[in-house]
Amino acid sequence: MAPKKDTKETSATTKTKDTAVTASAKKTTKPAGSATTTTTKVVTKERKEKVQTKALKAKQRVVRGNKLTRNRKIHLKPTFRRPFTLRLQRQPKYPRRSVPKRNRLDHFAIVKYPLTTESAMKKIEDNNTLVFIVNIRANKPMIKQAVKKMYDVEAEKINTLIRPDGEKKAYVRLKADHDALDVANRIGII
Amino acid sequence: MTQLRCSDLRTKKAGELDQQLNELQEELLSLKTAGSRNVDKIGKVEKSIVHVHIVQNQTRKDNLRSFYQGAKYKPKDLRPKQTRAKRRELTEKEASCVLKKTERKNATFPKRTFAVKE
Numbered sequence: 001m002a003p004k005k006d007t008k009e010t011s012a013t014t015k016t017k018d019t020a021v022t023a024s025a026k027k028t029t030k031p032a033g034s035a036t037t038t039t040t041k042v043v044t045k046e047r048k049e050k051v052q053t054k055a056l057k058a059k060q061r062v063v064r065g066n067k068l069t070r071n072r073k074i075h076l077k078p079t080f081r082r083p084f085t086l087r088l089q090r091q092p093k094y095p096r097r098s099v100p101k102r103n104r105l106d107h108f109a110i111v112k113y114p115l116t117t118e119s120a121m122k123k124i125e126d127n128n129t130l131v132f133i134v135n136i137r138a139n140k141p142m143i144k145q146a147v148k149k150m151y152d153v154e155a156e157k158i159n160t161l162i163r164p165d166g167e168k169k170a171y172v173r174l175k176a177d178h179d180a181l182d183v184a185n186r187i188g189i190i
Numbered sequence: 191m192t193q194l195r196c197s198d199l200r201t202k203k204a205g206e207l208d209q210q211l212n213e214l215q216e217e218l219l220s221l222k223t224a225g226s227r228n229v230d231k232i233g234k235v236e237k238s239i240v241h242v243h244i245v246q247n248q249t250r251k252d253n254l255r256s257f258y259q260g261a262k263y264k265p266k267d268l269r270p271k272q273t274r275a276k277r278r279e280l281t282e283k284e285a286s287c288v289l290k291k292t293e294r295k296n297a298t299f300p301k302r303t304f305a306v307k308e
Contacts, residue, residue: 098265113222
């Protein structure tokens with residue numbers, strides 16, 4: 001208890017930190033004469049707190065025991081499967097590309113132009129279909145969408161073939177409520 | 191119609207450029223559907239479309255560069271391209287790094303040059 005008495009006395013008088021002295025402050029059992037002399041062991045408030053927490057921690061450790069023996073899981077099966085671990089979502093610090101690539105196969109690129117050959121004309125009159133030259137990389141659903149967006153017509157079905165000259169031809173059969181002849185007039189194929 | 195010039199297009203706003211692009215593409219389509227192909231005009235319209243894209247992309251890139259100016263992490267296409275090998279080289283500062291010991295040595299014993307007096 002002697003050291004504690006000492007600290008109460010000295011902290012009231014001076015608050016200066018003396019690092020060389022604090023090391024021995026703990027061990028002082030005898031009050032060093034009067035409080036005003038320069039040889040008094042000064043113990044600061046922070047030092048006091050540190051010592052107290054250290055003592056508290058030591059006490060706690062004694063109570064809970066040293067955890068040298070860990071709780072080991074009991075495996076009842078011979079197989080070990082990888083456990084589920086935390087999987088974090090990506091949170092990039094910067095986008096890899098400053099601008100995302102633009103879609104080069106947009107509606108204008110898909111439908112190149114409608115055909116106006118004799119056989120195409122026949123198709124318009126007889127089968128209610130329009131014939132287009134289409135981008136070779138376009139597929140039927142793409143063509144359906146593109147034609148709908150560009151010409152405002154619903155397609156019933158689409159047949160495609162690749163011509164010998166490398167172009168893709170699409171026969172777009174229109175729904176019954178559209179008239180291919182009218183649409184052709186509107187577009188500009190006659 | 192005359193072919194659009196990039197210098198004219200740069201004065202337009204982003205929304206106007208998108209509109210312009212749409213108009214040009216529709217015009218191109220109508221030219222292509224026509225029975226007799228006006229090759230001259232088609233060429234002009236195609237080039238105009240190209241110019242609109244050029245201006246759009248350039249302004250977009252410029253804006254992004256100014257946005258990321260001074261940022262610690264920039265998108266990779268905004269960083270200096272150089273060559274793959276050069277990007278992996280030590281920076282000038284890293285390469286000139288020297289032990290404190292050698293620094294002191296060089297400071298106390300610098301290379302002296304002497305000349306013989308005739």
